Amino acid sequence: MAGLNKSEFANPVINWIDTRLPIFTMMQKEYGVFPTPKNFNYFWNFGALAMVNLMIMIITGIFLAMNYQPNTQLAFDSVQHIMRDVNYGWLIRYVHQNGASMFFIVTYIHIFRGLYYGSYKTPRELLWMLGVVILILMMATAFMGYVLPWGQMSYWGATVITNLFSAFPIVGPKIVTLLWGGFSVDNPTLNRFFALHYLLPFVLVGVIFLHVAALHITGSNNPLGIDVKTPQDTLPFHPYYTVKDSVGICVYLIVFSALVFFAPNYLGDPNNFIPANPLVTPADIVPEWYFLPFYAILRSVPNKLLGVCMMFGSLLVMFVLPWLDTSRVRSARFRPIYKWFILLWVVAVVVLGVCGAHKPEGIWVILSRVSTLYYFLHFLVIMPVVGKLERPLPLPESISKPVLGGRGGGPMPAGAAAKPMEKA
Amino acid sequence: MADSSAAAHHAAPDGVTKRDLLQLIAGAGAAIGAGAIAWPLIDSMNPSKDVLALSSVDVDLAPVVEGQGITIVWQGKPIFVRHRTATEIKEAQDVKLSQLIDPTLGLDKERVKPGHDQWIILIGICTHLGCVPLGNKPSDPRGEWGGWFCPCHGSQYDTSGRVRHGPAPLNLALPPYAFESDTKIKVG
Numbered sequence: 001m002a003g004l005n006k007s008e009f010a011n012p013v014i015n016w017i018d019t020r021l022p023i024f025t026m027m028q029k030e031y032g033v034f035p036t037p038k039n040f041n042y043f044w045n046f047g048a049l050a051m052v053n054l055m056i057m058i059i060t061g062i063f064l065a066m067n068y069q070p071n072t073q074l075a076f077d078s079v080q081h082i083m084r085d086v087n088y089g090w091l092i093r094y095v096h097q098n099g100a101s102m103f104f105i106v107t108y109i110h111i112f113r114g115l116y117y118g119s120y121k122t123p124r125e126l127l128w129m130l131g132v133v134i135l136i137l138m139m140a141t142a143f144m145g146y147v148l149p150w151g152q153m154s155y156w157g158a159t160v161i162t163n164l165f166s167a168f169p170i171v172g173p174k175i176v177t178l179l180w181g182g183f184s185v186d187n188p189t190l191n192r193f194f195a196l197h198y199l200l201p202f203v204l205v206g207v208i209f210l211h212v213a214a215l216h217i218t219g220s221n222n223p224l225g226i227d228v229k230t231p232q233d234t235l236p237f238h239p240y241y242t243v244k245d246s247v248g249i250c251v252y253l254i255v256f257s258a259l260v261f262f263a264p265n266y267l268g269d270p271n272n273f274i275p276a277n278p279l280v281t282p283a284d285i286v287p288e289w290y291f292l293p294f295y296a297i298l299r300s301v302p303n304k305l306l307g308v309c310m311m312f313g314s315l316l317v318m319f320v321l322p323w324l325d326t327s328r329v330r331s332a333r334f335r336p337i338y339k340w341f342i343l344l345w346v347v348a349v350v351v352l353g354v355c356g357a358h359k360p361e362g363i364w365v366i367l368s369r370v371s372t373l374y375y376f377l378h379f380l381v382i383m384p385v386v387g388k389l390e391r392p393l394p395l396p397e398s399i400s401k402p403v404l405g406g407r408g409g410g411p412m413p414a415g416a417a418a419k420p421m422e423k424a
Numbered sequence: 425m426a427d428s429s430a431a432a433h434h435a436a437p438d439g440v441t442k443r444d445l446l447q448l449i450a451g452a453g454a455a456i457g458a459g460a461i462a463w464p465l466i467d468s469m470n471p472s473k474d475v476l477a478l479s480s481v482d483v484d485l486a487p488v489v490e491g492q493g494i495t496i497v498w499q500g501k502p503i504f505v506r507h508r509t510a511t512e513i514k515e516a517q518d519v520k521l522s523q524l525i526d527p528t529l530g531l532d533k534e535r536v537k538p539g540h541d542q543w544i545i546l547i548g549i550c551t552h553l554g555c556v557p558l559g560n561k562p563s564d565p566r567g568e569w570g571g572w573f574c575p576c577h578g579s580q581y582d583t584s585g586r587v588r589h590g591p592a593p594l595n596l597a598l599p600p601y602a603f604e605s606d607t608k609i610k611v612g
């Protein structure tokens with residue numbers, strides 16, 4: 001396979017590099033002319049947004065790490081030092097803190113897109129499973145990051161989450177001791193959490209590379225869920241989707257900035273302004289909002305081991321989705337029955353989130369049990385059964401057909417789209 | 425491609441299109457945005473407020489006997505405070521500018537505060553590559569000129585902190601300081 005690359009770049013410097021290391025040819029192929037379905041809606045922005053978000057987290061994280069001290073005696077104060085003394089430290093920390101929330105908002109929408117438009121189905125199973133790995137790594141990273149400021153919520157969150165593993169018989173307590181590096185959450189725990197919190201985002205970069213590599217083999221799904229058939233069904237990624245993604249990034253940054261500059265502590269917990277105290281648990285202990293649905297699943301089961309298993313199961317079930325869904329139609333747009341079930345699943349997750357934020361009493365117990373039941377019923381029963389029974393709506397012949405309003409596949413999609421703009 | 429023919433349609437006679445302008449504006453906007461994002465990150469690496477707050481230290485000179493020097497820390501840097509003997513002062517004052525490697529602030533009277541000839545206060549960092557020269561303690565090697573001797577590459581300074589033997593190119597720097605009383609100075 002050895003041999004120089006025949007570069008087509010005119011610039012002599014680029015050409016010289018590209019001949020020896022064809023990164024420019026690769027970028028041109030994967031992000032320049034890459035044929036992309038021409039009917040994406042804005043849901044298809046969220047992968048790119050997640051990528052931008054990850055970069056923001058890594059960059060702000062590195063600058064935070066320059067001033068943070070991973071030691072139980074110093075951690076809390078070093079974070080206050082970042083907020084008060086370091087130039088723009090408040091900005092860097094608020095961006096990192098709210099960036100985690102933005103990351104989950106973006107990723108949850110990204111996952112919903114996949115669920116609704118059937119992006120997990122063949123041939124994108126592996127792409128989807130890599131996505132689930134990404135989600136789990138993200139959660140681990142976010143959890144360990146939240147421990148670092150060493151406030152009350154950090155400490156007690158760390159205690160509760162690590163104790164989840166104690167539910168497993170025999171090995172449970174040994175695992176917990178191993179995680180702690182001692183007999184309670186303490187300095188060794190904080191040290192290793194910092195090391196891992198720094199490491200995992202770079203592991204994420206690696207897995208996301210595979211995720212995108214797999215995407216570029218299968219090609220993107222689209223809102224119709226049908227395969228690309230002819231070049232008329234696609235547009236080159238640049239400039240069409242680079243521009244569409246840029247629009248999305250602008251809106252995303254506006255929302256992000258609003259959060260950072262006008263409500264930086266809105267999503268946080270006031271208890272984390274109190275330094276960690278291993279002898280006093282705060283009265284209202286709740287996880288960050290993005291873990292609430294899983295927290296509610298955990299609490300909805302009155303048995304320790306079963307609760308823990310259900311909580312982990314709610315994530316792991318995602319891995320087998322491609323095989324639980326028996327329908328051959330991807331997009332829920334053409335699945336008149338399933339469409340309502342998947343939307344109901346979204347409602348169940350939101351209800352679980354609300355339940356997770358309330359004390360497990362009265363109505364909240366009932367609601368969280370019903371929603372947990374539906375969460376699993378949806379994947380394990382409804383998906384396989386409805387896929388078999390449902391009669392899907394007729395699929396369009398091609399992606400071009402409905403785009404051109406039934407006027408037949410025209411050869412000039414861009415020209416057609418440009419017309420109204422010229423008038424304006 | 426479809427878009428290039430559309431662009432050609434709008435082209436002005438000189439070949440400049442509307443798209444060129446849009447591209448320039450978008451590029452400029454992105455560059456300004458990137459700069460605005462980069463600045464807070466870069467500035468966060470500058471000294472923080474608590475570091476800047478450590479900008480001055482008070483030194484009590486009373487315990488420093490003649491012939492001896494002490495080293496204090498100001499902004500993380502060693503500051504030499506030396507109580508010179510009468511001979512050392514005389515040696516320092518008798519040097520002519522033409523004898524010096526670095527004649528800037530070369531006269532001894534430019535290097536001490538008036539009326540306090542016995543006190544020489546210097547930033548104790550060799551102007552070659554940043555080592556701390558020896559010579560504060562009478563038992564240290566002080567070099568041929570009786571001031572300081574840098575162990576790293578052998579630079580020598582006289583009793584006024586002027587470089588007399590390379591490789592260091594410059595005299596030891598003077599920190600900003602003032603006498604608060606005859607036995608007290610404030611550095612910074």
Ligand code: HEM
Nearest residue numbers: 044045046047048050051114119128131132134135220221
């Ligand atoms: C850190 C997080 C993630 C990043 C940076 C990321 C990045 C991307 C990018 C850039 C794309 C292509 C653009 C797009 O279609 O929106 C993509 C597609 C995809 N992602 Fe992710 N992703 C992340 C997390 C996830 C997760 C957690 C899942 C699922 C559990 C997932 C499932 C998918 C699927 C199935 C596709 C193909 C979508 C299609 O073509 O319809 N991703 N991802």
Ligand code: FES
Nearest residue numbers: 550552553574577
């Ligand atoms: S650092 Fe002093 S002589 Fe080189």
